[in-house]
Amino acid sequence: xxxxxxxxxxxxxxxxxxxxxxxxxxxxxxxxxxxxxxxxxxxxxxxxxxxxxxxxxxxxxxxxxxxxxxxxxxxxxxxxxxxxxxxxxxxxxxxxxxxxxxxxxxxxxxxxxxxxxxxxxxxxxxxxxxxxxxxxxxxxxxxxxxxxxxxxxxxxxxxxxxxxxxxxxxxxxxxxxxxxxxxxxxxxxxxxxxxxxxxxxxxxxxxxxxxxxxxxxxxxxxxxxxxxxxxxxxxxxxxxxxxxxxxxxxxxxxxxxxxxxxxxxxxxxxxxxxxxxxxxxxxx
Amino acid sequence: xxxxxxxxxxxxxxxxxxxxxxxxxxxxxxxxxxxxxxxxxxxxxxxxxxxxxxxxxxxxxxxxxxxxxxxxxxxxxxxxxxxxxxxxxxxxxxxxxxxxxxxxxxxxxxxxxxxxxxxxxxxxxxxxxxxxxxxxxxxxxxxxxxxxxxxxxxxxxxxxxxxxxxxxxxxxxxxxxxxxxxxxxxxxxxxxxxxxxxxxxxxxxxxxxxxxxxxxxxxxxxxxxxxxxxxxxxxxxxxxxxxxxxxxxxxxxxxxxxxxxxxxxxxxx
Numbered sequence: 001x002x003x004x005x006x007x008x009x010x011x012x013x014x015x016x017x018x019x020x021x022x023x024x025x026x027x028x029x030x031x032x033x034x035x036x037x038x039x040x041x042x043x044x045x046x047x048x049x050x051x052x053x054x055x056x057x058x059x060x061x062x063x064x065x066x067x068x069x070x071x072x073x074x075x076x077x078x079x080x081x082x083x084x085x086x087x088x089x090x091x092x093x094x095x096x097x098x099x100x101x102x103x104x105x106x107x108x109x110x111x112x113x114x115x116x117x118x119x120x121x122x123x124x125x126x127x128x129x130x131x132x133x134x135x136x137x138x139x140x141x142x143x144x145x146x147x148x149x150x151x152x153x154x155x156x157x158x159x160x161x162x163x164x165x166x167x168x169x170x171x172x173x174x175x176x177x178x179x180x181x182x183x184x185x186x187x188x189x190x191x192x193x194x195x196x197x198x199x200x201x202x203x204x205x206x207x208x209x210x211x212x213x214x215x216x217x218x219x220x221x222x223x224x225x226x227x228x229x230x231x232x233x234x235x236x237x238x239x240x241x242x243x244x245x246x247x248x249x250x251x252x253x254x255x256x257x258x259x260x261x262x263x264x265x266x267x268x269x270x271x272x273x274x275x276x277x278x279x280x281x282x283x284x
Numbered sequence: 285x286x287x288x289x290x291x292x293x294x295x296x297x298x299x300x301x302x303x304x305x306x307x308x309x310x311x312x313x314x315x316x317x318x319x320x321x322x323x324x325x326x327x328x329x330x331x332x333x334x335x336x337x338x339x340x341x342x343x344x345x346x347x348x349x350x351x352x353x354x355x356x357x358x359x360x361x362x363x364x365x366x367x368x369x370x371x372x373x374x375x376x377x378x379x380x381x382x383x384x385x386x387x388x389x390x391x392x393x394x395x396x397x398x399x400x401x402x403x404x405x406x407x408x409x410x411x412x413x414x415x416x417x418x419x420x421x422x423x424x425x426x427x428x429x430x431x432x433x434x435x436x437x438x439x440x441x442x443x444x445x446x447x448x449x450x451x452x453x454x455x456x457x458x459x460x461x462x463x464x465x466x467x468x469x470x471x472x473x474x475x476x477x478x479x480x481x482x483x484x485x486x487x488x489x490x491x492x493x494x495x496x497x498x499x500x501x502x503x504x505x506x507x508x509x510x511x512x513x514x515x516x517x518x519x520x521x522x523x524x525x526x527x528x529x530x531x532x533x534x535x536x537x538x539x540x541x542x543x544x545x546x547x548x549x550x551x552x553x
Contacts, residue, residue: 175380182353182378185401193401197388274387274429 062244070244071251080233084252087218087230090146091260094153095214099207101154102161106206109162110169110199111191127163131156131217135224149221149229156217157210164206168199201275204268211264215257302453302485303329303352308361309510310347320510321347325361327504327513331452334479334486334523336496338542339506345489348511349455352487353378365453374402377451381458383438385430391417392426395444402449409448416444420474436467443475454479454486461490468492469527472499480523493546497539498530505545515545 044064050056051063058066074080109116109123135152142148172195180190222231230249237245269276310322321344329335337345350356351363354370355378363370370376377398385394392413399409417426420440430438439460446454459475460468476499479486490496496503503517519538521529529535 173384175382176384176386178350178355179378179380179384180401181355182372182376183398183401184372184374189401193397194386197386200388274431 059241059243062247066244067247067251070242070248074245074248074252083228083230083233086146086228087222087253088256090149090153090218090221090229091214091256094150094218095157095211095260097150098154098157098214099161099210102158102206102210103165103203105158106162106165106203107169110166110195116166116170123163126159131159131213132220135220138221139225144225144227146228149218149226152221153214153217157214160206160209160213161203162206164202165199168202169195171202172198200272204264204272208261208264208268211260212257215253215260219253300331301328302331302366303327303487304362304364305348305352306362308348308351308358308363310344310351310356311359322358323510323512325511325513329485329487331485332483333502334476334488334500336488336490336500336503337506338490338493338496338503339511339546340491340508343506343508344511345506346457349378349457349487349489352376353455374398374449375451376453376455377446377449378455379442379446379457379459381461383430383435383442385433385438385441387430390427390429391422391433391441394430394441395448397445398448413444413448416447417441419447419478420444436463436471439463439471443471443478447478450482452485454484456486456488458490459488460495461492468495469498473524473527475499477524493539493542494530497535497542498525498527503538503542505542507548514548517541517545 047056047061047064051058051061062070109119134155135148138148138151138155142151176194176198177190180194185193218229219231219234222229223235226232230253234246234249234253237243237249305325305327308322308325309320312319312321325348327335337348339345347356351358352365352370353376354365354372365376385391386397389397392410395413395416396406396409399413400406414426417423420443422437422440422444425433425437425441430441433441439462443459456475460471463471472495475486478484486499488496488499497517497519500519501523503519505514505517506512507514517538519534521532521534
């Protein structure tokens with residue numbers, strides 16, 4: 001009782017809202033990007049020196065300057081763009097269709113407990129399967145053209161979206177669900193106004209993984225059997241022992257992956273804006 | 285001892301019971317057999333009364349609140365809310381220990397949620413939502429998000445949300461239990477003032493004896509597992525009260541009565 005004898009407690013909350021932290025300064029923020037560029041320069045210089053001094057054979061590992069020259073040469077050749085277009089198309093179509101399918105199926109499984117129980121063994125089996133082994137199967141079915149690679153990209157990218165959508169929908173805070181029910185919310189409203197938005201952070205994590213995997217799927221498909229695409233080009237160059245060209249195409253594929261990933265990350269930050277904000281306010 | 289000081293204001297006939305519970309029991313089925321959560325609960329709450337369901341964790345008091353809210357059915361017994369079977373509806377508002385604000389919604393949009401779910405035009409409710417935010421001391425916070433708010437402020441938003449559709453009955457499940465002592469006290473007093481002004485019926489689930497004695501007209505003391513009513517303590521002090529009430533002898537006597545009931549000495553009466 002003694003602690004309660006004060007006649008008047010402060011009427012305001014004892015805990016103030018978090019205030020934004022101070023600006024750490026441009027120097028602090030510039031360390032990351034500048035350091036990364038310096039690191040890249042160091043690696044390139046070391047690579048150049050190792051090959052020049054004969055420590056590495058340039059038939060096996062090309063000089064960075066040779067790779068750069070090959071890259072310029074590649075960009076000046078018209079057929080490169082045809083292959084680039086084919087792979088881009090395969091990745092984008094595969095990714096979009098895979099994401100839509102993964103979301104639709106994941107939402108269905110997330111909502112229906114019965115469907116989840118029935119499909120569980122198949123999900124576990126498919127999760128354990130290294131999806132690249134499907135490439136020969138799809139090429140047998142869909143041929144050497146773009147279709148088999150699209151199917152490959154779909155098959156490999158839809159799964160993480162499915163799993164994460166399902167996990168997100170089944171992991172909704174039961175207390176929040178109770179709140180919705182006490183407000184007489186319909187099942188549809190519980191889905192659209194609670195379950196779906198609260199699953200979005202997980203769904204986007206799945207989509208990001210799926211995007212990277214779509215690129216893997218398309219390239220693996222092209223390796224196994226194709227007549228066009230960057231994976232096909234990579235294959236041809238390595239048979240011709242055009243090693244700088246192989247590295248140049250690899251660089252293009254890496255850049256493609258980075259651009260797609262940055263785009264999705266940007267969309268993620270716009271859609272799931274509350275997630276990054278929350279992280280920001282707890283780290284401050 | 286179960287009905288101390290009977291007759292002063294226990295269910296005067298002019299104020300008929302708005303909540304009636306008669307012989308209610310609730311048994312859960314679990315893997316290791318049935319678990320009896322509540323046994324033979326009979327309670328009447330008059331219109332405009334503030335009552336507490338007080339007991340240790342696991343005494344089933346939250347279960348009782350969920351039954352009153354119409355979220356789960358009782359195993360046996362009768363429950364009436366304003367003469368009807370319990371079901372989720374606008375006249376009954378439920379508030380939880382967590383604020384449960386949706387992080388993708390602004391403070392204002394969170395407060396408007398009940399109106400949105402009852403298919404009402406949001407525009408009609410915006411003025412009331414803003415008014416309520418002013419009432420709970422959050423004027424100017426409408427467009428903020430929950431991560432910009434302290435725990436106490438978040439719970440104030442939840443309070444504004446539960447008041448939006450102007451429910452007659454408020455079911456509060458340890459609404460300020462996760463907050464620090466000082467914030468909880470100030471919110472308790474505010475809640476009591478709001479409920480008294482608007483003549484709301486409040487059922488407060490708590491394990492805090494002081495909170496119950498400060499806010500409520502009557503305290504139903506529950507026994508642990510299965511929850512039964514060990515006794516009822518009446519607090520004969522007009523509302524709204526101030527913290528000064530907690531220094532009076534009336535307050536400490538009632539707290540002592542509740543403590544005696546909680547310790548189980550009078551159960552076999």
